Amino acid sequence: xLCMNNNFSIDYAKTLYKPTMPDEIKSRISALxxxxxxxxxxxxxxxxxxxxxxxxxxxxxxxxxxxxxxxxSFSAQNxxxxxxxxxxxxxxxxxxxxxxDLYDKLEREYRYKTNYFDDDSNTAYLRDRLRGYFNDYKFDxxxxxxxxxxxxxxxxxxxxxxxxxxxxxxxxxENLCRNIQQYGRQCIKCGRRFISSGIxxxxxxxxxxxxxxxxxxxxxxxxxERSRINHNNYMKSKIQTK
Numbered sequence: 001x002l003c004m005n006n007n008f009s010i011d012y013a014k015t016l017y018k019p020t021m022p023d024e025i026k027s028r029i030s031a032l033x034x035x036x037x038x039x040x041x042x043x044x045x046x047x048x049x050x051x052x053x054x055x056x057x058x059x060x061x062x063x064x065x066x067x068x069x070x071x072x073s074f075s076a077q078n079x080x081x082x083x084x085x086x087x088x089x090x091x092x093x094x095x096x097x098x099x100x101d102l103y104d105k106l107e108r109e110y111r112y113k114t115n116y117f118d119d120d121s122n123t124a125y126l127r128d129r130l131r132g133y134f135n136d137y138k139f140d141x142x143x144x145x146x147x148x149x150x151x152x153x154x155x156x157x158x159x160x161x162x163x164x165x166x167x168x169x170x171x172x173x174e175n176l177c178r179n180i181q182q183y184g185r186q187c188i189k190c191g192r193r194f195i196s197s198g199i200x201x202x203x204x205x206x207x208x209x210x211x212x213x214x215x216x217x218x219x220x221x222x223x224x225e226r227s228r229i230n231h232n233n234y235m236k237s238k239i240q241t242k
Contacts, residue, residue, distance in 0.1 A: 001025060040064070084153035086179045087172045093146040098137055100151055106130055107163045123166060130167050145171045189221035 001021075008018045021029075039055040041047040043064070055061050085091045110130065134144050145168040152158045165172075184195040217225060 001029065082153075084149055087149050087153070087175055088146045088179075089142045089171075089175050090146055093143055093150060095147055095150060095155075096137070096139070099134065099139065099144055099147050102133060102137070103148055103151075103163065106133065107160045111160060111162045127166050130163060134167075141168075142171060144168075145175075185216060187218040187221055188216045189225075190218065192218055192220075194218040 005021065008015075012018045036051060036053045037045070037047060038058070038060070039052045040058075040060045040063070041052050042049065055064075110126070131141070134141070137144075139147075148164055148168065149172070152161055152164060184193045186193050
């Protein structure tokens with residue numbers, strides 16, 4: 001009804017016609033406009049709980065139960081220095097000035113044309129098109145990626161990486177998945193990397209929780225976790241004996 005009323009107002013200069021809204025409709029709309037915004041505005045507009053209506057069973061509100069809010073934590077510390085070699089397939093790659101010059105040209109031309117959050121930008125087409133320019137030099141795509149990693153992350157440490165991530169991000173991810181195994185897992189407690197030795201005894205399972213948790217915690221944090229659990233169990237037993 002509000003949309004219709006707005007359209008009549010917009011077209012009034014041309015049509016010279018605008019119907020009068022019945023009092024019954026007016027009262028219903030007034031009751032709604034005085035109400036708080038819908039619950040999903042917490043996510044859509046950043047509203048607080050006190051600024052929105054209570055959650056109901058509408059389609060949009062039910063999305064909160066379907067799409068979980070996975071929090072990302074960047075609190076890991078003492079994780080060592082950045083090693084760009086982990087992103088490469090071959091660390092002994094020789095640089096090519098032709099590849100560097102071509103990348104600089106494409107970066108200047110397309111750096112502001114890449115939008116990963118716009119479905120209409122056709123990122124996949126643009127990526128394949130830019131990769132096609134590199135194919136003219138008859139280099140393997142993995143070698144091209146290694147050359148650019150060496151230049152952008154070591155030699156010049158450039159901030160102009162938009163085109164690089166769009167064209168070679170999948171290759172970097174593939175290289176990381178293969179290379180990162182030698183560096184071990186990252187501890188979910190302290191952030192340090194360690195080589196998991198797995199669980200060897202039943203005592204470890206009892207003291208450290210599930211095997212999945214054990215494999216994600218380094219030995220130092222594992223000892224602290226065992227001490228914490230043992231202390232909690234001791235305190236519970238004291239309370240129960242009283």
